[in-house]
Amino acid sequence: MDINQIAQMAGVSRATVSRYLNDGYVSQEKRAAIRRVIEKTGYVPSRQAKSLRTGKTNVVGVIIPKINSASVSRMVAGITLVLNEAGYQVLLANTDNDAAREVDYLRLFSEKSQVDGVILIATVVTPEHRAAIAGLPVPAVVLDQDVDVCSCVYQDDYAAMREVAAVALRTATHPAYIGVFEEDVAVGQMRRRGFLAACADAGLEVPERALRIAEFSVDSGYEQAEALLEDYPELDAIVCATDSIAYGALTCLREYGRRVPEDVVVTGVDDSEISQIVTPTLTTVHNHYKTSGAETARMLVGFMSGEENVPRKVKMGYEVVTRNSTR
Amino acid sequence: MDINQIAQMAGVSRATVSRYLNDGYVSQEKRAAIRRVIEKTGYVPSRQAKSLRTGKTNVVGVIIPKINSASVSRMVAGITLVLNEAGYQVLLANTDNDAAREVDYLRLFSEKSQVDGVILIATVVTPEHRAAIAGLPVPAVVLDQDVDVCSCVYQDDYAAMREVAAVALRTATHPAYIGVFEEDVAVGQMRRRGFLAACADAGLEVPERALRIAEFSVDSGYEQAEALLEDYPELDAIVCATDSIAYGALTCLREYGRRVPEDVVVTGVDDSEISQIVTPTLTTVHNHYKTSGAETARMLVGFMSGEENVPRKVKMGYEVVTRNSTR
Numbered sequence: 107m108d109i110n111q112i113a114q115m116a117g118v119s120r121a122t123v124s125r126y127l128n129d130g131y132v133s134q135e136k137r138a139a140i141r142r143v144i145e146k147t148g149y150v151p152s153r154q155a156k157s158l159r160t161g162k163t164n165v166v167g168v169i170i171p172k173i174n175s176a177s178v179s180r181m182v183a184g185i186t187l188v189l190n191e192a193g194y195q196v197l198l199a200n201t202d203n204d205a206a207r208e209v210d211y212l213r214l215f216s217e218k219s220q221v222d223g224v225i226l227i228a229t230v231v232t233p234e235h236r237a238a239i240a241g242l243p244v245p246a247v248v249l250d251q252d253v254d255v256c257s258c259v260y261q262d263d264y265a266a267m268r269e270v271a272a273v274a275l276r277t278a279t280h281p282a283y284i285g286v287f288e289e290d291v292a293v294g295q296m297r298r299r300g301f302l303a304a305c306a307d308a309g310l311e312v313p314e315r316a317l318r319i320a321e322f323s324v325d326s327g328y329e330q331a332e333a334l335l336e337d338y339p340e341l342d343a344i345v346c347a348t349d350s351i352a353y354g355a356l357t358c359l360r361e362y363g364r365r366v367p368e369d370v371v372v373t374g375v376d377d378s379e380i381s382q383i384v385t386p387t388l389t390t391v392h393n394h395y396k397t398s399g400a401e402t403a404r405m406l407v408g409f410m411s412g413e414e415n416v417p418r419k420v421k422m423g424y425e426v427v428t429r430n431s432t433r
Numbered sequence: 434m435d436i437n438q439i440a441q442m443a444g445v446s447r448a449t450v451s452r453y454l455n456d457g458y459v460s461q462e463k464r465a466a467i468r469r470v471i472e473k474t475g476y477v478p479s480r481q482a483k484s485l486r487t488g489k490t491n492v493v494g495v496i497i498p499k500i501n502s503a504s505v506s507r508m509v510a511g512i513t514l515v516l517n518e519a520g521y522q523v524l525l526a527n528t529d530n531d532a533a534r535e536v537d538y539l540r541l542f543s544e545k546s547q548v549d550g551v552i553l554i555a556t557v558v559t560p561e562h563r564a565a566i567a568g569l570p571v572p573a574v575v576l577d578q579d580v581d582v583c584s585c586v587y588q589d590d591y592a593a594m595r596e597v598a599a600v601a602l603r604t605a606t607h608p609a610y611i612g613v614f615e616e617d618v619a620v621g622q623m624r625r626r627g628f629l630a631a632c633a634d635a636g637l638e639v640p641e642r643a644l645r646i647a648e649f650s651v652d653s654g655y656e657q658a659e660a661l662l663e664d665y666p667e668l669d670a671i672v673c674a675t676d677s678i679a680y681g682a683l684t685c686l687r688e689y690g691r692r693v694p695e696d697v698v699v700t701g702v703d704d705s706e707i708s709q710i711v712t713p714t715l716t717t718v719h720n721h722y723k724t725s726g727a728e729t730a731r732m733l734v735g736f737m738s739g740e741e742n743v744p745r746k747v748k749m750g751y752e753v754v755t756r757n758s759t760r
Contacts, residue, residue: 179501198525385712
């Protein structure tokens with residue numbers, strides 16, 4: 107089905123159909139005839155044709171590390187809100203934390219006719235990422251990691267972890283830590299450093315066997331907590347890099363008969379919806395993920411419209427939320 | 434940065450760069466020179482150029498109703514696995530359950546050069562959806578709703594709810610139900626009918642005030658459970674259309690001092706990861722979401738390759754998982 111066939115079926119000229127599709131003047135009668143044909147045939151006017159005229163696609167590509175994540179979904183909610191209001195559609199590319207796939211999607215988006223801008227919710231930023239971002243023909247903003255290759259919006263992971271760990275250390279003298287892989291600078295390195303800083307603040311030394319690495323999942327949190335109970339049975343706190351890991355730790359402690367918060371205190375980071383539902387409710391960090399997504403999108407809209415061209419970095423604030431998993 | 438500049442910087446001809454990019458013969462020395470320039474500049478060869486040659490984009494568009502959903506993420510995991518193996522990239526469009534936006538994304542994907550096929554994870558299917566799907570120039574498959582406009586893969590919502598509700602009704606005589614809006618045929622209508630069938634099987638009549646509608650969220654489940662405790666205090670079961678709603682109901686019952694499962698039994702549908710973490714653990718339905726996503730993708734690959742052209746409908750099996758929220 108193309109514009110010529112629509113014109114023929116509606117009994118009007120091709121130019122009239124074109125004007126109709128481009129919001130130009132068409133008489134009421136012809137307008138109705140064209141609309142009837144379009145409704146009947148399900149014809150969809152070509153965005154490409156429009157994009158050829160304007161040089162814009164009005165689409166933004168957003169690369170995300172996983173889809174079933176409370177923090178990612180809140181970032182995407184903020185991004186989508188701002189971009190939709192600004193007249194953009196949003197295409198998401200899910201990479202399941204696969205760096206090679208992220209670079210592939212940066213390539214996919216880097217054709218000028220596909221998207222007007224790119225947001226990368228980043229986990230690991232390799233030299234290949236930096237090269238691919240630098241080679242983009244459209245503006246890009248990185249969300250959730252502090253990078254130099256383009257503008258970015260990120261969380262204050264170090265300070266937030268230092269503060270929530272200090273809550274755990276009010277009552278604990280043998281704290282353990284479950285983090286994530288160090289290639290993720292924000293969640294892996296910065297939060298681990300924040301934990302160690304809090305321990306140093308409290309005058310505590312932490313043995314290597316008290317430090318574990320988990321994946322971003324409940325099951326992995328369970329496994330690492332189980333390993334800690336084996337290797338470091340004297341523990342009286344488990345500080346976790348994310349809420350999901352903390353849910354696994356809570357479940358493990360319950361099954362092993364360790365009471366939370368009486369015997370062991372537990373903390374997370376993310377303040378996801380479930381943190382108020384688990385028993386006991388979880389002490390955690392509330393990051394402003396939705397706001398950070400909105401901030402990222404606003405920045406990108408400025409770059410895409412040409413109104414802004416000065417790169418910048420935004421470090422977001424946070425709040426520690428104290429609940430029943432600490433004393 | 435274009436192919437001419439790459440050629441100049443590498444000191445080779447444009448044709449050599451073109452052969453390099455298209456996996457044609459290039460001497461080892463020239464190959465190394467071109468690779469160095471490409472790595473240094475971050476140049477990304479145009480997919481459009483390739484797609485102009487082959488008429489294929491090797492991209493599939495997947496329209497999803499929400500991103501922070503355990504069931505949607507499992508479907509997308511299955512879809513992605515199969516499509517990546519078949520050499521396709523996947524672009525997701527999140528619509529937040531907004532039917533108009535779904536139609537917009539169907540339009541966006543319907544340009545031939547954007548995607549080779551479309552999967553719609555459907556919630557509500559309006560006449561506009563059907564027209565937009567029928568007008569697609571590429572194959573489409575609908576996942577999670579039983580539709581006639583194209584091939585589909587869906588869950589056996591009626592039978593699954595009838596069976597899990599029967600577990601609740603082993604001990605309950607005053608069951609209440611929290612469902613979702615009826616425009617969602619699968620989750621709204623079919624699960625509600627399954628619940629009512631189970632009640633009829635047990636010889637129970639259910640008053641209107643025992644039937645509530647929630648959104649797909651924990652908070653909404655809490656609110657509707659609270660309203661039920663007000664309007665239907667004699668309830669001894671809350672059967673929920675989804676796990677998220679059930680988590681809200683569990684939290685509400687705990688706060689109002691009703692013991693689960695002693696005073697009130699609770700059931701969900703989805704068997705999401707959290708259902709084993711909440712206290713008590715949740716009796717629910719395990720739907721094979723990941724497998725249904727994989728099945729959908731395999732079907733679409735068949736249509737896109739031209740090896741398959743017979744439309745079909747697949748109804749997936751399920752299992753009821755009995756845990757501690759029922760007796």
